[in-house]
Amino acid sequence: MYRDAIGKRSPKVKNVVERGLVRRFAESIGDLHPIYVDEETGKNSRYGNNIAPPTFPRVFLSGNIEGLKLPGKGLIHGEQIYHYERPLLVEEEVFCYSVIEDYYEKEGSTGKMGFLKMKRYGEDANGKLIFTEESVIIITETVRRAMQV
Amino acid sequence: MTSITELRTGESLQTTLSPVSRMDLIKYSGASGDFNPIHTIDEEAKKAGLPGIIAHGMWTMxxxxxxxxxxxxxxxxxxxxxxxAGMVFLNDVITLQAQLEDKTEEHLHFKVSAINQKGKEVIKGKVRFALY
Structure with missing residues (x-):
């Protein structure tokens, strides 16, 4: 049902790695390490700045993909894959966009399941890649049916 | 603490978390912006067919x-x-683990997982740690 959407992408959206949000995020995963939150530690580190935890891009916006409608409920998060060229620096600007990488269906014990693979790219102001974030979302038969009603 | 570079193949980094609390998940909802109510509100979790609220997979990751x-x-x-691979419920006790599988001059390769108090892996995967 999402096969036509493969290859579609969102516009680029500017995000800022906000200091306060990095602190709150680090705290929420029980990782208030000085490299994330203490300015002095950041300054004296090899990065010359504080960095953000690897799963932080979860908070970034990357714009809507035209025509893509996802159900609000019942989705299952199957997989998550990050790749980094370098860690994210606190207060830097990151330009994000998403692409629908793939969609396929498999027969499971509860009926046909859809697998939607999305990939998000995060670049610096010069268009140089910082990270990618891939998510595999599973859409169960029940949810698929509800959507077609 | 042993430095990560001194680990030998087969050895692990490991820590066990305090039991999962509702406040943990409320905080993660706020910090991540993922306000799906199955992670914080009992009735919503039950409506979705779950026995109770479950942690965000990304909280565990x-x-x-x-x-x-x-x-x-x-x-x-x-x-x-x-x-x-599995759900994390309130009061579950999660152990985080990273086992060194292989190492080169540039990278350390780990098999990683989070395991609940019953010994079930709730998330699993790999980390490639790049060395400077």
Missing amino acids: GNLSKLFTPYYEIGFIQDYQIRF
């Missing part, structure tokens, strides 16, 4: 990465791949 945080001066997580 976020926690797991902290095994590597102390080593930011010698390297960083270059690749981090996770499959969500």
Whole structure:
């Protein structure tokens, strides 16, 4: 049902790695390490700045993909894959966009399941890649049916 | 603490978290912006056919990465791949684990997982830690 959407992408959206949000995020995963939150530690580190935890891009916006409608409920998060060229620096600007990488269906014990693979790219102001974030979302038969009603 | 570079193949980094609390998940909802109510509100979880609220998979994945945080001066997580294999419920006691599988001059390769108090893997995957 999402096969036509493969290859579609969102516009680029500017995000800022906000200091306060990095602190709150680090705290929420029980990782208030000085490299994330203490300015002095950041300054004296090899990065010359504080960095953000690897799963932080979860908070970034990357714009809507035209025509893509996802159900609000019942989705299952199957997989998550990050790749980094370098860690994210606190207060830097990151330009994000998403692409629908793939969609396929498999027969499971509860009926046909859809697998939607999305990939998000995060670049610096010069268009140089910082990270990618891939998510595999599973859409169960029940949810698929509800959507077609 | 043993430095990550002194680990031998087969050895692990490991830590056990306090029992999962509702406040943990409320905080993660706020910080991540993922306000799906199955993670915080009992009735919504039950309506979705769950026995109770469950942790965000990304909360567990976020926690797991902290095994590597102390080593930011010698390297960083270059690749981090996770499959969500089971649900995490309130009061579950989660152990985070990273076992060194292989090492080269440039990279440390780990098998990573989060395991509940019954010994079930709730998330599992790999970390490739790049060395400077």
